Amino acid sequence: MLLLKNLVSLPTSGYIFYMDTNDLKTYPNPILRKVSEDVGGVNDATLALIRDMFRIMDEAGGIGLAAPQIGISKRIIVVSLDEKHFERLALIDPVIEHASEDTGVMEEGCLSIPGVNAEVTRPSKIVVRGMTRSGRMVEITAANLLARVLQHEIDHLNGVLFIDRLSEQEKKRIERELIVPEAARFSEKQTLL
Numbered sequence: 734m735l736l737l738k739n740l741v742s743l744p745t746s747g748y749i750f751y752m753d754t755n756d757l758k759t760y761p762n763p764i765l766r767k768v769s770e771d772v773g774g775v776n777d778a779t780l781a782l783i784r785d786m787f788r789i790m791d792e793a794g795g796i797g798l799a800a801p802q803i804g805i806s807k808r809i810i811v812v813s814l815d816e817k818h819f820e821r822l823a824l825i826d827p828v829i830e831h832a833s834e835d836t837g838v839m840e841e842g843c844l845s846i847p848g849v850n851a852e853v854t855r856p857s858k859i860v861v862r863g864m865t866r867s868g869r870m871v872e873i874t875a876a877n878l879l880a881r882v883l884q885h886e887i888d889h890l891n892g893v894l895f896i897d898r899l900s901e902q903e904k905k906r907i908e909r910e911l912i913v914p915e916a917a918r919f920s921e922k923q924t925l926l
């Protein structure tokens with residue numbers, strides 16, 4: 734009896750722990766507006782956090798994730814692009830060293846703002862400097878989708894969301910979509926009652 738209880742309770746508490754510390758924080762959670770702290774180096778805790786970030790991003794089907802999105806206010810981002818030369822990258826304390834004058838428009842979404850997509854204008858090429866998982870400083874010249882994802886994720890570290898970068902017209906268009914998740918939850922509850 735006791736043994737059975739233990740077997741049942743262990744995975745359950747593990748699950749609760751996971752949900753409490755690692756689940757995706759969604760808009761308008763205030764942690765998404767905080768400026769994250771510098772990390773400064775790589776240790777076991779950093780590597781464990783990066784592993785968690787990759788796992789959560791994969792489970793959610795994302796191509797990028799920033800630590801504040803799982804409730805950790807540290808300057809760490811992960812990116813996973815389905816490109817042969819550039820599969821999985823984790824960057825610690827990433828800094829945009831240079832951004833091109835020419836810009837591009839792309840539709841963006843965010844794991845922290847489910848159900849909302851909008852066109853965002855951003856520099857089309859950037860140079861980013863940061864530390865990899867092995868503690869090496871790297872400089873990455875990025876264009877297209879990679880430049881896009883890196884800028885979106887680095888914005889997260891500064892408390893900036895893609896909805897802040899929209900034209901007035903796009904802002905107006907998504908205003909209603911931003912309150913839909915709340916409304917959907919409410920009606921779901923009502924159905925249950």
Ligand code: ZN
Nearest residue numbers: 842843844845
């Ligand atoms: Zn995002």
